[in-house]
Amino acid sequence: MFVNKKRWVSSALAAMMAVTLLAGCGNGSSDQASQPGNGSTVSEEGGENAMGKPKLMFWNLDGNAEADSYGVTALKEKFDIDVEFVSVGREAFKEKLNLMIASGEIPDWWKEPSFPEYDKFLQQEVAAEVPQDLIEEHMPKYVAWLKRYLGDDPFRYVRRDGKIYGLPVLWDIGIDGMQLGFREDWLKKVGIAKKPETLEEMEAALTAFRNNDPDGNGKKDTYGITSSAESIGSLYSSVFGAFDVYPSIFVEKEGKVVRGEIEPGAKQALEVLHRWYKNELIDPEFVVNKASNVEDKVLTDKVGAIEYYWWAFIPGNAFLGGEQWYDKLKQKKADFNWAISPGVKGPEGKYGMAQYHPSFASGVMFGKQLNDNREKLIKYLQVFETTQFDPEMYEKLNFGEKGKTWNIGEKGTVQFIPPYNDEKERKRAGIGGYSMSGSFNDYDFQTTYTSEESLRQLAKDTRAQGTRNIDILAPFNKPIYNEYQDKLSQFTLQQYVDFITGRQSLSEFDNYVAKWKSMGGDKVLEEAQKVYDENFKN
Structure with a gap:
């Protein structure tokens, strides 16, 4: 996000x-x-x-x-x-x-x-x-x-x-807006017959997007995926979701409130992302990208996969009206299409992306x-x-x-x-x-006034496949979290960028977690559990 x-x-x-x-x-x-x-x-x-x-x-x-x-x-x-x-x-x-x-x-x-x-x-x-x-x-x-x-x-x-x-x-x-889009025309160009469904299949697709000239211009100038490092939630949520962790939001697991950024699964996701970065599958400019840069790279055929709102991956007249990413790319390439996914499955079959609490x-x-x-x-x-x-x-x-x-x-x-x-x-x-x-x-x-009748089912079906992994505590007042949020978020963001790019070894992940807790994270989790118990436990 x-x-x-x-x-x-x-x-x-x-x-x-x-x-x-x-x-x-x-x-x-x-x-x-x-x-x-x-x-x-x-x-x-x-x-x-x-x-x-x-x-x-x-x-x-x-x-x-x-x-x-x-x-x-x-x-x-x-x-x-x-x-x-x-x-x-x-x-x-x-x-x-x-x-x-x-x-x-x-x-x-x-x-x-x-x-x-x-x-x-x-x-x-x-x-x-x-x-x-x-x-x-x-x-x-x-x-x-x-x-x-x-x-x-x-x-x-x-x-x-x-x-x-x-x-x-x-x-x-x-609540279910974020999904993962693959350039379907690129998949076909590099010889991949179906939408990636697992993390391994996604890695294979991104590798081909980088190395097999999917845009056909004879240059090695495309990347598998990009993002923006403006927030933790912007960083490849589908990869973390494959390990059932969702950085930047509070979720419940077996009655306990957790933050995805410090869970063991986050380290596994970061290992994957570091490998992708090392193998040049990730756009190296993700560190400095703003939202406008991400959009520009999508629309100028620089990346083959992106996490974004599902309605950008379908014709504008299917939902909101106006031109969406789909329409702008379709005007350039008649065979263009998006292959849309709610997220790829990880080693235990988990998948999903972090969403917004409504x-x-x-x-x-x-x-x-x-x-x-x-x-x-x-x-x-x-x-x-x-x-x-x-x-x-x-x-x-x-x-x-x-x-x-x-x-x-x-x-x-x-x-x-x-x-x-x-x-x-x-x-x-x-x-x-x-x-x-x-x-x-x-x-x-x-949207019954903006969407064409023949395309409304497409919008419904596309939306229906999205996951609903939301911050369950977002609507509740959390004074301690409000006090520490910015400091913890900025610390995590910098650590994650360093882990992905290799500036810091992932052997330091446990030290990151310990420092996160000592910087106020332990107090945040204690407050979060109390808020959860008061509002969700009978």
Whole structure:
């Protein structure tokens, strides 16, 4: 996994998608000033306008919200509400929120604080309780979405002393997003008839990719695989998975919480990687690669295997829309294809890759003033449910008026009607890309507008083969881990690079483990076990 991968990919998705459906997930930045948007003002006393309608506030983080757009107008009519937008750039959002709270001007709601920040807001007593029965009554589709990825008790991560103070948010495609792609056209070129299924078969393929001129240019200028050394999780997760270890995440084995980077299996994986590096199967620039360098090497035919998100390995119109790696390479080579794997099997038949816990942040919190305004709280719940999970309102906000600005085309995807096929015209009309909640992206639902009907099964089948090796403690507050995380991660990253490149002998692995523990790792593991026991053991 590349460092900050969710952030990088989420921003990239918005740029790639022709109709900008998923803007609520992105984490881009904006330099716009912090001010009320589109002529609206800060909420009037009592939260009502002069007509007595409840006034609901929404954050305008990307400058693309229009109070009189077709979708927002329909929303106001449906719920008999008035709407105001508070505009602030994404980079300045947290500062703006903290200033508002410090001044006593607590906003009605805010989105996606980290779990430590969530607990901080509770300590400050600025958040309202959101009763579970209220959520289930007014957000049934949202609750069903949560349960698909979090199980029967999706509120466990935001419940404190039996009460819920936030609406959980998910990045649902992170739970099984990472897979391993091999250049299938290269496999055929070097005489390999099937996708590698074991570590040994993978090594044979990478060796051929390096030595047998798979791109046919007569030069020895290709490598088996590359990666980025920006984070531990970026370093060849499938190789570690073949030994059933997952560096950088907490996993449970027989009731004990472990970290993959210090397990014996990690040493075995590093031995393989060192051999590959010594035999020139690994791109030597992996040490300095950034995410953009990795992408460039994939798209310029420099490597034959890569770990990345599965949707990059299939046509863009099968899932998110726009051009993916598959499309860009297919344009260059008609016989191109990816052979996609969830990971190759190790000596004991284990395989897999480290993934993201879907609960990457706590969710949406509401200001304490809504404790005394149940009607307004319910309105927010209804608006968030309708705008993110109801097709009719979702379409109005994202595409405008059906039959006038858009229709579903022959292939089952949204097609804008001229002049609205011009992005500038859509922007002038306030169409597309604004999410009232800024959260709650159900990709199974949203991609029905971006994926061609004939390709949807391909996306489902590809995703289904992914493993779900997630950090089981990611949503829980771990103060000791937070204190030592950066130091331990940087230490491990440097040690791993040295082990792979041979700057340090793997005979020193046990010394690395001992030092990791002495640097605070032992305290981290002790805390992790306690958190696990408190939350998972009956």
